[in-house]
Amino acid sequence: MSEEALYENQPTKRRRIELMADKSIAARIPESPAAASYAQSHKIAQSDKYVSRSSKNRPRNTRSIAQKTKFYKWIIDHIDHPFPTDKDRQHLCIDAFDKKDFYWWFSNHRHRNLVCTVDDQGKKQYRPKLTFYKTCQRLGLDIPWAIPEEIKRHLKRTNV
Incomplete structure (x- = not known):
């Protein structure tokens, strides 16, 4: 009797879940072909881990303190x-940074650390958040x- 025939009378979603659970259990039994297949695919995934440039598989690249x-x-x-130009990019890069990563860093930090407001003339103004001050302090x-003053109070509380 095939695996699929065992779950024939159950609804499709439940059938798939049961089948996946059985395969998962089989993969844990060392002598089973499923376990050998899992081990092989796991080794391949581990060896390709640092070759792929996709964001999921790429190791996190933290920046130096400098x-x-x-x-x-x-x-x-x-x-x-706070929008650097290409000329600024050439002057600012200490570590190896490609253009995309450089602009992503600034984009992320503008969104995380700065609040954008619009004044009466329609001009954008940027004001630092508490996280910006904490990072500068660090x-x-x-x-x-x-x-x-309210930010000073928070900084003093975290500094003590």
Whole structure:
């Protein structure tokens, strides 16, 4: 009797779940062909782990402290318009950075650390969030503008 025939009378979704569960159990039994197949595919997946450029398989690439410090200093100096140009990119890159990763880093940090508001004239203004101040504090960067009192209170609480 085939595996599919065992679950013939059950609804399709439940049949698939039961069949997957049986295959999963079979893969755990060392002598079964399913286990050998699983082990082989797992070895292939592990060997290809660092070859693939897809975001799922690529190891996380964290930036050095020097690189982060330079980027955050640039954001502090250009808080009115935190969008680096190609010329800025050439000056700012310490670590190996391709163009896409560079712009993604700045895009992510604008969204995570800055609040965008629009003034009366329709001009965008960027204001740092608490996370920005915490990161600057951790990196030892000075902020040249007045820090709001509520943020100072949060920074003192986390600093103690």
